[in-house]
Amino acid sequence: MSLQYLTDAVASDDREVLIRYVRLHLGDGDEARGRQEIDKAWIEALKPLLALPPADREFIHDTLATKDPATLAHLFFDLHFYLVKRSGEWIHDGNL
Amino acid sequence: MTEHAKPPRAVFVPFMMGHHFGVPFHRDLQRRIILEALDRLIQAEQSGDIHALPVTWAQARREGIAIERELGMRS
């Protein structure tokens, strides 16, 4: 299997290999940019919560309680892209 | 990249990603690229041949801008 190096990294808990892969995905092949993108997403997640607006906590609770791990992990990636888009600094223009 | 993938026949265009058939509204260039590729069905002599299109990206863009001006899409 061609993703063997990632499977091996999971087995040996090589966290550097795994987080590098995530940074590359989020940074369009640029690991340093990927780090910045991760920070950007979290900053964007913080902003709407500062004023403590009402949030649909029942939806969140039910989703976390009923959905499978793969769906929730996928949602985590989707939320990353949603949040970085909100920041107005969208890096994914295809220029590698 | 094309050399590594080794398609049986290929046309290489030196264009920006996302623009393999040229530039917007440049109908003649878009047609030409398709026809050059389809011509490889007859012209390619051996598997893995890569034929380069003798057009530069700068040229394609210049022509595209001129076409858009004619169409009134640019001032």
Place this chain on the structure above:
Amino acid sequence: MTATSNDREQLRPGLWATVNDRYPGSMITKSDLVPLAGLEKPLAQSRLTFVSTAGVQPKGTLPFDVAHPVGDYSFRRVSSTAAPADLEIHQLKYPTAGANRDLNVIFPIDRLRELVEEGVIGGLTPDFFSFIGYNMDPERLERTLAEEIAEAVVADGAEAALLAPA
């Protein structure tokens, strides 16, 4: 690893090696060549299909999965009679500025139909085939997506295929 040509100027020298270094084993590499299959009839009597990794999809359908870290191994059928206005692109990894103004720069559906009307191409398959280029497991790609499209293209009566990347 395959040596690249020395007499052709590389636009992005070392790109294949760079990508393969960052994503080990993700880059497709072939050591053997596909035997050339000749056209049995002139192009003007042949049915052509179009296969693209631009991620074009019918408007309003579920977007290709661009968030998934390992990529999307599905393909969509795009009717060869579709108007560009009926199609959309949700992509991250290539610039869509040109395509957003004129889809034909990446998915030349109008141009292909014109060539059929002019008699240059005999006909088009009822559907074209669309997928995305972000799939980091080439073994899975070859085993699933590539095989499925190859079968579908033959089943749909294609006599020639035009393939284009994003």
